[in-house]
Amino acid sequence: MISLKESKRSALVSLWFMFLTFPIMVIKVDAIEKTIIWRWENMFYVGFGSFILSIFGRIFFERQKNRREKQLSEKIQQHNLIQILLREPKYLYPLAAAFFLFALTFPHLFSTYQINVMTTALMYVVLGLGLNIVVGVAGLLDLGYVAFYAVGAYSYALLNFHFGMTFWMVLPLGALLAALFGVLLGFPVLRLRGDYLAIVTLAFGEIIRLVMENWNAFSQGPSGISNIPRPGLLGFDLTLNQAITYLYYLMIVMVLITIFVVNRLQNSRLGRAWIALREDEIACQAMGIDKTKTKLTAFALGATWAGLVGVIFAAKTTFINPASFTFLESAIILAIVVLGGMGSILGVILGAIILILLPEYLRALSDYRMLAFGAIMVSMMVFRPQGLISNVRRHYQYRPQKGEQE
Amino acid sequence: MSTPILQVKNLGMRFGGIKALDDLDLDVNSGEIVALIGPNGAGKTTFFNCVTGIYNPTQGDVVLTPPGTPAIRLNGLKPNQVAEKGMARTFQNIRLFQKMTVLENVMIGRHCRTNSFILGAILRNTATRQEEQETIHKSYKILQKMGLEKHANDLASNLSYGAQRRLEIGRALATEPFLLLLDEPAAGMNPQETQELIKLINLLQREGQSILLIEHDMKLVMELSHRIFVMDYGRRIAMGTPEEIRNNPVVIKAYLGESADA
Ligand SMILES: Nc1ncnc2c1ncn2[C@@H]1O[C@H](COP(=O)(O)OP(=O)(O)OP(=O)(O)O)[C@@H](O)[C@H]1O
Numbered sequence: 229m230i231s232l233k234e235s236k237r238s239a240l241v242s243l244w245f246m247f248l249t250f251p252i253m254v255i256k257v258d259a260i261e262k263t264i265i266w267r268w269e270n271m272f273y274v275g276f277g278s279f280i281l282s283i284f285g286r287i288f289f290e291r292q293k294n295r296r297e298k299q300l301s302e303k304i305q306q307h308n309l310i311q312i313l314l315r316e317p318k319y320l321y322p323l324a325a326a327f328f329l330f331a332l333t334f335p336h337l338f339s340t341y342q343i344n345v346m347t348t349a350l351m352y353v354v355l356g357l358g359l360n361i362v363v364g365v366a367g368l369l370d371l372g373y374v375a376f377y378a379v380g381a382y383s384y385a386l387l388n389f390h391f392g393m394t395f396w397m398v399l400p401l402g403a404l405l406a407a408l409f410g411v412l413l414g415f416p417v418l419r420l421r422g423d424y425l426a427i428v429t430l431a432f433g434e435i436i437r438l439v440m441e442n443w444n445a446f447s448q449g450p451s452g453i454s455n456i457p458r459p460g461l462l463g464f465d466l467t468l469n470q471a472i473t474y475l476y477y478l479m480i481v482m483v484l485i486t487i488f489v490v491n492r493l494q495n496s497r498l499g500r501a502w503i504a505l506r507e508d509e510i511a512c513q514a515m516g517i518d519k520t521k522t523k524l525t526a527f528a529l530g531a532t533w534a535g536l537v538g539v540i541f542a543a544k545t546t547f548i549n550p551a552s553f554t555f556l557e558s559a560i561i562l563a564i565v566v567l568g569g570m571g572s573i574l575g576v577i578l579g580a581i582i583l584i585l586l587p588e589y590l591r592a593l594s595d596y597r598m599l600a601f602g603a604i605m606v607s608m609m610v611f612r613p614q615g616l617i618s619n620v621r622r623h624y625q626y627r628p629q630k631g632e633q634e
Numbered sequence: 635m636s637t638p639i640l641q642v643k644n645l646g647m648r649f650g651g652i653k654a655l656d657d658l659d660l661d662v663n664s665g666e667i668v669a670l671i672g673p674n675g676a677g678k679t680t681f682f683n684c685v686t687g688i689y690n691p692t693q694g695d696v697v698l699t700p701p702g703t704p705a706i707r708l709n710g711l712k713p714n715q716v717a718e719k720g721m722a723r724t725f726q727n728i729r730l731f732q733k734m735t736v737l738e739n740v741m742i743g744r745h746c747r748t749n750s751f752i753l754g755a756i757l758r759n760t761a762t763r764q765e766e767q768e769t770i771h772k773s774y775k776i777l778q779k780m781g782l783e784k785h786a787n788d789l790a791s792n793l794s795y796g797a798q799r800r801l802e803i804g805r806a807l808a809t810e811p812f813l814l815l816l817d818e819p820a821a822g823m824n825p826q827e828t829q830e831l832i833k834l835i836n837l838l839q840r841e842g843q844s845i846l847l848i849e850h851d852m853k854l855v856m857e858l859s860h861r862i863f864v865m866d867y868g869r870r871i872a873m874g875t876p877e878e879i880r881n882n883p884v885v886i887k888a889y890l891g892e893s894a895d896a
Pocket residue numbers: 649652654672673674675676677678679680681726
């Protein structure tokens with residue numbers, strides 16, 4: 229991949245660096261002994277390091293150039309293995325059945341701790357799918373998504389605390405409230421795009437958190453709300469283990485519902501309008517799409533899922549405080565969407581599982597967690613900006629209508 | 635032939651100090667092909683933007699009269715409302731939805747003629763399914779007319795340049811406009827593609843489609859238009875049949891510059 233000429237260039241680069249850094253890296257004056265210490269080994273490190281980096285840089289640019297050329301010459305849509313698997317019912321159904329069976333038997337095969345971890349991962353799947361509507365499909369970079377999650381969680385905590393409302397009563401209410409907040413955020417940012425939108429939504433997320441932290445009378449401030457009841461099951465008394473298993477199945481159902489709804493939304497008149505809005509706002513409006521309505525529905529329908537999961541989160545942990553709703557949370561959900569593949573449902577599911585489960589099981593490396601996280605994100609951006617699974621547009625079949633020749 | 639469907643009076647548009655449009659009058663009659671020509675920077679695209687609601691003109695009136703309905707003043711309406719009223723456009727610098735398929739691009743044009751919303755999308759009830767099927771059907775028919783049906787499921791970005799221009803026309807047609815605005819439809823096309831475009835526009839005209847087009851290709855303009863408006867520095871400098879415009883000294887001067895008569 230790297231020719232002799234390229235390596236020679238890299239060698240030259242490293243020589244040049246060794247020369248440049250010679251005075252500071254190699255020569256050291258010992259003022260007390262009045263001697264000069266020659267640290268030749270440093271020169272070797274600089275030379276070797278810059279050579280390797282330069283080679284990597286060259287490989288990278290070479291690859292990028294190749295990729296660009298390939299894209300230009302290649303007119304057909306690429307189909308990778310996963311997409312072929314997904315399109316063929318022959319593979320898809322057994323695969324889906326196997327997954328479903330695994331998901332059903334999971335609580336019986338693994339410990340309570342594992343079930344808890346998996347429930348969390350499933351919650352992030354729903355969160356990712358929700359944010360995917362806003363960021364992946366409609367192309368609105370929302371960095372304050374956690375705000376809606378907080379709205380859901382606090383809805384349950386507060387409504388239960390003050391009015392004794394149960395989980396099942398608040399679940400739809402929390403979703404509705406979150407959707408309302410989605411519209412509330414949507415209005416002021418209608419005219420904003422890209423970076424500006426990102427900044428305002430980030431601020432929105434922080435505002436919600438800060439309000440919760442400081443408005444003691446309303447939200448009990450940083451100390452949070454505790455003793456939130458777990459979801460009930462037809463009035464049965466559940467033991468802790470049973471409650472955990474119950475929550476797990478609840479999340480499985482939630483995930484299935486989310487996939488179903490989000491998939492239908494994406495392949496509808498509204499979903500197409502979202503994508504058109506992402507692709508070209510001006511053309512989208514000129515073709516008769518109401519920008520305001522389309523953007524607001526994207527914000528509202530994205531926020532709904534965060535509200536739902538928020539209620540479940542409060543019920544799962546039985547205690548919430550503002551520390552659970554920091555910007556980092558938004559960042560992780562966004563990372564799930566980006567890593568998985570913007571606009572791709574399967575990609576987002578995979579992204580959530582990887583980003584939430586891997587750190588749990590790599591606790592040994594917990595000190596380097598953020599480092600690994602950053603490294604993964606950067607390398608994804610460089611090598612696979614479309615995400616793990618890129619979104620493929622649906623193929624519509626044209627059927628000539630009756631009494632009409634083809 | 636002589637019922638006016640678009641009447642523009644004293645249209646003016648300022649960008650800070652520049653008067654991009656200055657007291658411009660223009661009208662299009664039903665069934666007519668009208669061309670708007672002028673040197674680069676004359677303000678033709680700005681005119682389209684003002685008429686379709688992308689810019690809000692600083693002065694003047696834009697009045698649209700859809701067949702069989704009272705006249706509507708378009709000033710201040712949003713682009714999507716203008717499209718709904720029945721005036722659709724293409725863009726000089728192609729603005730397709732690159733990551734959508736060719737068919738989906740046209741389906742977007744059907745948006746303002748369909749109604750299914752959130753609940754319809756989730757429940758996929760009979761009405762929604764029928765509407766969706768009709769959208770696909772009508773869009774496919776338009777692709778056939780544009781000669782693009784072979785590419786229906788390709789991404790729009792994978793089309794050739796000429797095909798992308800035709801797709802833009804198809805997408806605009808999907809909104810069922812009674813007045814179609816084309817901004818330099820032949821730009822960047824080779825002679826053969828231009829010839830096909832002329833055929834296409836002729837076909838649309840025979841079907842009763844009124845068209846207002848901006849074009850630099852004089853052969854196309856002379857061959858297709860019933861009337862031509864010429865503008866320069868934001869002002870209308872001439873109007874007439876292709877024959878009249880061809881021999882108009884003011885037009886020749888605007889195109890060739892002052893040195894022409896020296
Ligand atoms: N948004 C804008 N802000 C400031 N000036 C603008 C804007 N849009 C257009 N103009 C100016 O208005 C004038 C007319 O531009 P316009 O694009 O309408 O010309 P045109 O006739 O379409 O030219 P061409 O044949 O090159 O497409 C130009 O001087 C341009 O710089």
